[in-house]
Every structure is written in structure tokens, then in C-alpha cells.
Amino acid sequence: MQNDKGSGLDNRKIGVVQKVIIVNVENKILTMRRSATAPNRSLLWDLPGGELEFGEEALNSILREIKEEVNLEVEDVKVFDVFSGINRKEEFWITICYVAKAKTNEVVLSFEHDQYQWLTCDEFLKLESDLKYIQFITKFKQEYYD
Numbered sequence: 001m002q003n004d005k006g007s008g009l010d011n012r013k014i015g016v017v018q019k020v021i022i023v024n025v026e027n028k029i030l031t032m033r034r035s036a037t038a039p040n041r042s043l044l045w046d047l048p049g050g051e052l053e054f055g056e057e058a059l060n061s062i063l064r065e066i067k068e069e070v071n072l073e074v075e076d077v078k079v080f081d082v083f084s085g086i087n088r089k090e091e092f093w094i095t096i097c098y099v100a101k102a103k104t105n106e107v108v109l110s111f112e113h114d115q116y117q118w119l120t121c122d123e124f125l126k127l128e129s130d131l132k133y134i135q136f137i138t139k140f141k142q143e144y145y146d
Contacts, residue, residue, distance in 0.1 A: 013091040018062045019049035019133065020098040021140055022074060024105055024118055029137070030070065031124055032113035045127040046113065047136070062098055070116070071108035074100035081139055083132045097136045121145060
């Protein structure tokens with residue numbers, strides 16, 4: 001696709017987000033509610049994660065995001081699924097979803113979130129959340145619990 005400068009490059013945004021389904025010893029998953037002041041998706045239930053920064057190694061990025069958002073130590077971090085799509089702003093986003101085991105249940109939230117819960121997959125699916133997280137949890141439930 002040509003842009004106005006004729007370079008042949010498309011100037012629309014492409015981004016990569018990483019999320020993680022963290023499971024505790026009771027086989028419950030961690031979810032957090034985005035605060036009212038969150039820049040987007042405020043008051044929706046979320047999974048830990050965030051944007052992959054330019055030049056950042058993917059595994060280091062998700063471990064950094066877990067530390068920043070919930071201050072948990074995790075193990076057995078594995079890629080679980082990938083979702084891609086165009087959002088309302090006509091930006092193309094790729095979301096990589098991981099699965100990890102929590103070493104503890106001691107969550108310390110960042111400013112972006114105001115509540116957290118450890119829930120079963122069915123409990124999570126009753127919450128108001130982003131469609132892609134619902135898809136990730138639905139698939140996770142089918143592959144790990146059904």
C-alpha cells in the first residue's frame with residue numbers, strides 16, 4: 001500500500017501486546033479490574049501484561065509486565081495462543097497470550113488496576129472483559145479443564 005510520500009510503506013500502527021493467564025495452586029486464574037482512570041478499557045476485567053517495547057525480548061517483556069502490574073513471581077511461562085485484529089482506531093494489534101504458574105498469591109497492584117481476584121474460568125467468563133481475553137480464557141478452559 002502506498003502512503004502519501006510514495007515510499008511503499010503503510011503508516012498505520014502495528015502493535016504487539018502480551019497477556020498472561022496466571023494460575024495458582026488452587027487452579028484459579030488471576031484477573032484485575034482496570035481503574036476508572038485507565039487510559040483505555042476502564043473498569044473492564046483484565047489479564048496481566050502490556051505492550052512489547054521496541055527491541056525487547058518477548059519473554060523478558062512479559063516477566064517485566066507481571067512484575068510491574070501485580071508484583072508476582074511466576075514459573076513455567078509458555079506461549080499459549082495468539083490473537084490479531086484491527087481495533088476501532090484502525091490499528092493492527094497482535095496479542096500473544098502466555099500461561100504461567102504463580103509461586104504465591106501475594107498480589108500488589110499497579111496504579112492501572114484497582115481490584116484483583118483469583119477466579120475459576122467460569123467465574124471470569126461472567127465478568128465484563130475484552131473479547132480477546134474471553135476467547136483466551138474459553139480456549140484455556142477447553143484445553144486444560146474440559
